[in-house]
Amino acid sequence: MKIQPISLADIGRLSPPSVFNSEDWIKVYGDDLNLYGIFNANQEIIGCFFIYKRKRANVLTQISPPPFTPHCGLYFKSFATNPAKRHGENKKLTKAISEFIDSQYKRAIVTLAFPPSLLDTQSFYWQNYKVIPNYTYQLNLAQSLEVLTAQMDPKTRNLIKKAEKDGLTVEKNTDMNLVKSIVRQTMVRKGVKVNEKVLSTILFQFANDSNSFSFVVRQNKEVLAVTFCIYDNQKCYYLLGGYNKGNSHAGAGPLGVFESIRFAQKQEIPVFDFEGSMLPNVESYFRSFGGDLIPYSTINKAPFVVESLLKLKMKQQF
Amino acid sequence: MKIKLIHSGELYQFVEKNKIENAFVQDSFMTQPGIQIHGIFAKDGQQKGFFFTESVARLKFLRATATPRNMPNCQLTYLSSAKNPAKKNTEYKSVMEAVSKYLGELGEIIISISFPENWIDFQPFIWNKHKVTTQFTYQLDLRKSTEELFQNLSAERRKNITKATNENLIIKETEPNKEMLSMILGTFERQNIEVENSLIEKIVFETKKENRIATMTFDSENNPLACNFCLVDSRKATYLFGGYSTHNKHEGAGALAMWDSIETTKERKVEVFDFEGSMVPQIEKYVRGFGGELVPFFRVTKSSYLVEVLLKIKERTRF
Numbered sequence: 298m299k300i301q302p303i304s305l306a307d308i309g310r311l312s313p314p315s316v317f318n319s320e321d322w323i324k325v326y327g328d329d330l331n332l333y334g335i336f337n338a339n340q341e342i343i344g345c346f347f348i349y350k351r352k353r354a355n356v357l358t359q360i361s362p363p364p365f366t367p368h369c370g371l372y373f374k375s376f377a378t379n380p381a382k383r384h385g386e387n388k389k390l391t392k393a394i395s396e397f398i399d400s401q402y403k404r405a406i407v408t409l410a411f412p413p414s415l416l417d418t419q420s421f422y423w424q425n426y427k428v429i430p431n432y433t434y435q436l437n438l439a440q441s442l443e444v445l446t447a448q449m450d451p452k453t454r455n456l457i458k459k460a461e462k463d464g465l466t467v468e469k470n471t472d473m474n475l476v477k478s479i480v481r482q483t484m485v486r487k488g489v490k491v492n493e494k495v496l497s498t499i500l501f502q503f504a505n506d507s508n509s510f511s512f513v514v515r516q517n518k519e520v521l522a523v524t525f526c527i528y529d530n531q532k533c534y535y536l537l538g539g540y541n542k543g544n545s546h547a548g549a550g551p552l553g554v555f556e557s558i559r560f561a562q563k564q565e566i567p568v569f570d571f572e573g574s575m576l577p578n579v580e581s582y583f584r585s586f587g588g589d590l591i592p593y594s595t596i597n598k599a600p601f602v603v604e605s606l607l608k609l610k611m612k613q614q615f
Numbered sequence: 616m617k618i619k620l621i622h623s624g625e626l627y628q629f630v631e632k633n634k635i636e637n638a639f640v641q642d643s644f645m646t647q648p649g650i651q652i653h654g655i656f657a658k659d660g661q662q663k664g665f666f667f668t669e670s671v672a673r674l675k676f677l678r679a680t681a682t683p684r685n686m687p688n689c690q691l692t693y694l695s696s697a698k699n700p701a702k703k704n705t706e707y708k709s710v711m712e713a714v715s716k717y718l719g720e721l722g723e724i725i726i727s728i729s730f731p732e733n734w735i736d737f738q739p740f741i742w743n744k745h746k747v748t749t750q751f752t753y754q755l756d757l758r759k760s761t762e763e764l765f766q767n768l769s770a771e772r773r774k775n776i777t778k779a780t781n782e783n784l785i786i787k788e789t790e791p792n793k794e795m796l797s798m799i800l801g802t803f804e805r806q807n808i809e810v811e812n813s814l815i816e817k818i819v820f821e822t823k824k825e826n827r828i829a830t831m832t833f834d835s836e837n838n839p840l841a842c843n844f845c846l847v848d849s850r851k852a853t854y855l856f857g858g859y860s861t862h863n864k865h866e867g868a869g870a871l872a873m874w875d876s877i878e879t880t881k882e883r884k885v886e887v888f889d890f891e892g893s894m895v896p897q898i899e900k901y902v903r904g905f906g907g908e909l910v911p912f913f914r915v916t917k918s919s920y921l922v923e924v925l926l927k928i929k930e931r932t933r934f
Contacts, residue, residue, distance in 0.1 A: 379766075379767060379769070379906070380767045380906045380907070380908065381767065381768060381769035381772070381903055381904050381905070381906045382769065384903050384909060385769075385903065388903075416909055416911065417751070417909050418749060419751055419894070419899065422748075422749075422894065422932050423896060425931045425932055426932065427746065427748055427931075427932055427933075428748055428749045428932070429741075429746065429747055429748060429749070430735075430737060430747060430749055430913065432736070432738060447699075448699065448700045448701060449699075449701055450699070450701035450702060450705070451699070453701070575738070575741070577738075577742055580738060584701060584704050584705065584708075585701050586701065587699070587700045587701040587704075588700075589700075590704060590735060590736050592735055592911075594749060601927070601928075604927070605924045605927070608920065608923060608924065609920065612744045612746070612917075612920070612923070613741045613742075613744050613745060613746055613747070614746075
């Protein structure tokens with residue numbers, strides 16, 4: 298198995314089902330994204346992934362998933378039906394990726410995440426990567442709305458009820474400037490760095506009716522909260538959300554999220570994904586919607602000295 | 616939630632009262648020197664769970680709180696009372712939060728503990744600056760038919776077993792015996808794994824009959840070739856030890872012993888066969904051939920900054 302740079306058109310020919318592998322999404326990052334193909338012994342392309350390269354402290358290179366993307370977009374076709382053979386095939390593939398990263402990005406800080414579908418990360422372990430789980434919550438939308446509501450934390454359920462009782466309204470939103478402004482406000486408030494360029498490209502160039510939707514929650518015409526989700530045929534991802542601190546209502550956020558879940562269900566999307574939940578405050582909020590906690594793997598490695606330095610700040614990762 | 620050390624008597628009482636099936640909860644494991652039994656208690660003082668650790672020496676001069684010897688993980692067990700999924704997740708999170716804080720309070724310089732595969736929420740450990748790393752085991756779903764299980768074997772493993780059967784190797788479920796023990800200890804020796812022989816002997820000879828599956832293969836002249844020792848309860852069978860004779864060899868003897876253990880487990884109506892961790896490349900490749908599903912489980916590690924940097928030199932994936 299071999300890993301080689303590929304073009305956007307090559308990815309298109311593979312037809313990976315995830316929105317994060319779609320042409321429109323990849324275009325958001327322009328030349329900052331390195332696209333790679335996985336080739337079998339017959340030189341046929343059987344999979345792909347991408348890597349986002351950025352500078353750290355001016356001298357170091359870090360490779361990671363791009364901003365607003367939860368993972369490296371790994372997709373591959375599996376051909377074996379026998380379980381033992383399938384595991385062998387997966388191992389060959391991950392070995393090829395780990396050796397490729399090791400050879401191409403030897404001096405880089407590697408903090409790469411894989412989609413939850415990639416279970417077998419042993420090859421990375423054997424290549425001295427630290428394989429650490431990250432988490433997201435996912436709701437199974439095949440369940441009825443009544444069941445989904447019953448599974449929520451009672452406090453969140455009551456907040457939604459209270460919001461409706463207090464006259465909060467929720468409706469589809471097409472004003473991406475509004476999304477940008479509220480999301481930006483929220484991120485700045487939480488001390489999260491915003492990549493303005495990427496955020497704008499997602500909202501103003503990527504977003505359309507076929508890949509995303511947004512809801513706005515209002516009270517007496519005042520905007521209280523917004524949500525922005527992107528989707529494919531398999532999953533709807535809660536990508537961005539925020540609330541207006543000046544006009545807050547504790548039920549505004551949950552009402553917006555609940556309406557987004559309801560809308561995704563109406564579109565017959567089987568899963569609603571909260572797209573990463575590693576910050577304690579955000580995690581407890583997402584947890585309250587009653588989804589399943591889904592781990593996904595991250596691989597972490599850097600040159601020994603760099604790792605030792607990074608450990609000072611990020612002991613749980615290096 | 617409160618966690619404190621408890622005696623084996625309290626553990627047995629809790630397990631019996633709540634009808635918890637766990638083959639590791641018995642004297643052959645609970646009397647291992649250095650083992651610590653921890654009880655998890657609700658605010659009202661009612662016991663809700665338990666887990667085990669062992670205090671061991673690392674690098675000769677450091678003490679570590681670790682997974683007990685001869686156990687694949689700390690056997691964390693907790694009886695949840697929540698029914699609502701969001702509340703249940705919150706309850707499990709509280710357990711992990713309590714365990715992570717408690718382990719820190721034990722005062723050992725290194726923490727390195729594996730958890731059972733049904734525990735997936737390790738965020739409290741991550742937030743508490745532990746390193747959580749993924750480990751793997753293979754598990755067979757024994758609800759599948761024997762034919763399907765056989766078809767799922769790799770071609771090589773199928774060939775091993777067929778050859779062993781065709782060449783009239785004899786397979787027997789036996790009482791543990793000295794030959795078996797010697798083969799098991801020989802395996803550890805060949806792999807340069809330091810073990811306390813008396814502990815292995817105790818497990819092999821004193822584990823309750825209903826909790827073990829001990830299998831041996833013999834050639835047509837009744838010479839012992841290989842053996843397999845599994846621990847079993849109503850939930851699953853766990854492969855614990857194996858070995859082969861260095862005098863009488865047959866390439867299919869080990870695979871046949873393993874296959875027979877799998878079949879015996881299935882006959883006992885147990886639904887899962889666990890190969891008990893497969894992180895060593897050669898072992899992983901061998902075990903993979905039995906066609907199981909790869910199942911992740913998690914290990915948490917933590918130490919002071921300097922000790923972690925020191926340990927990182929040898930164990931980069933862990934520290």
